[in-house]
Amino acid sequence: MKKSKISNTTLDRLPIYYRCLKKLKEYKIDFVSSKELEKRTGINSNQIRRDLYDVRMDISYYHDFGVRGMGYPVSSLLEILEKILGLNNEIEIALVGAGSLGQALISYKEFKKMGLKIKYVFDIDSKKDSSQLADIELYDIANISNIITKNQVKMAIIAVPASAAQEIANELVEAGVEVILNFAPVYLELPEEVTVRNEDLSIGLIGLSYHLSKQQVQEAPLKYLG
Numbered sequence: 001m002k003k004s005k006i007s008n009t010t011l012d013r014l015p016i017y018y019r020c021l022k023k024l025k026e027y028k029i030d031f032v033s034s035k036e037l038e039k040r041t042g043i044n045s046n047q048i049r050r051d052l053y054d055v056r057m058d059i060s061y062y063h064d065f066g067v068r069g070m071g072y073p074v075s076s077l078l079e080i081l082e083k084i085l086g087l088n089n090e091i092e093i094a095l096v097g098a099g100s101l102g103q104a105l106i107s108y109k110e111f112k113k114m115g116l117k118i119k120y121v122f123d124i125d126s127k128k129d130s131s132q133l134a135d136i137e138l139y140d141i142a143n144i145s146n147i148i149t150k151n152q153v154k155m156a157i158i159a160v161p162a163s164a165a166q167e168i169a170n171e172l173v174e175a176g177v178e179v180i181l182n183f184a185p186v187y188l189e190l191p192e193e194v195t196v197r198n199e200d201l202s203i204g205l206i207g208l209s210y211h212l213s214k215q216q217v218q219e220a221p222l223k224y225l226g
C-alpha cells in the first residue's frame with residue numbers, strides 16, 4: 001500500500017476544508033483562494049497552502065488544481081478530499097445509545113449531506129420513545145453482533161453511559177467495527193488497529209472556563225487597589 005505523505009495534523013484539518021468547500025459548492029462558487037478559505041475556516045492561508053500542497057503530492061492520479069491567480073477549483077478539490085477522506089461512497093454508521101445525545105445526532109441533517117449515514121441504532125431499552133428516529137429502526141442491543149457483522153459496519157458512535165461504554169466497544173470491535181467516535185467520558189482500551197476519537201464538550205468548556213478565570217485573576221488586584 002502506498003504510504004501517505006499527509007501528516008495526522010493535516011488530516012485533522014482536511015474535514016474543515018471539506019465542509020467549507022461543500023458550502024461553497026452549494027453557493028455555486030467555482031474557485032476559492034487560500035485567503036478566502038482563511039476567512040471562512042479561521043486557518044491561516046499559509047497553512048492552507050501547505051496542507052493542500054501535501055494533498056497534491058499525495059494523489060497519484062491527475063487532477064485539476066487550478067490556474068495560478070484563479071484560486072482552487074472548488075469541485076475538483078472537493079472530489080480529491082472526498083477520495084482521501086473516504087467519503088466518495090456513503091458510510092453506514094451504527095449508533096449505540098438512543099438517549100438525548102443519540103437522538104440529537106440522528107436528527108442532525110448535515111451528516112447525511114457528507115455521505116455519513118446513521119443507519120443502525122441500538123439501545124438496551126428497545127421500547128424507547130423513538131419519535132426522533134424518523135425512518136431509522138431501533139434494534140435491541142442483544143442483536144448488535146449479528147447486525148454489525150452481517151452488514152459489515154465499520155464505523156460506530158458510542159452514546160451510552162460511561163459504565164457501559166467499554167463492553168459495548170468490545171462487542172463492536174469483535175463484530176468488525178474499525179473506527180469509533182466515543183462520547184462516553186471514559187478511556188476505551190481497544191486493540192491498537194482500532195481508531196478511537198473521543199469527543200468531550202465538557203473538556204472544551206473547562207478549557208474556556210480557564211480563560212474566564214485568568215481574566216478574573218488579572219482584574220482582581222485592580223479591585224483591591226479600589
Ligand SMILES: NC(=O)c1ccc[n+]([C@@H]2O[C@H](COP(=O)([O-])OP(=O)(O)OC[C@H]3O[C@@H](n4cnc5c(N)ncnc54)[C@H](O)[C@@H]3O)[C@@H](O)[C@H]2O)c1
Binds near residue numbers: 096125158164
Ligand atoms: N462528549 C460530550 O460532549 C457529551 C455530551 C453529552 C453526553 N455525553 C455522554 O454521552 C453519553 C450519553 O448521554 P445522554 O445524555 O444521551 O444519556 P441518556 O441517558 O439520555 O442516554 C443514554 C442511552 O443509552 C442507553 N443505554 C444504557 N446502557 C446501555 C447499554 N448497555 N447498551 C445499549 N444502550 C444503553 C440508555 O437506554 C439511553 O437510551 C453519556 O456517556 C454522556 O456522559 C457526552
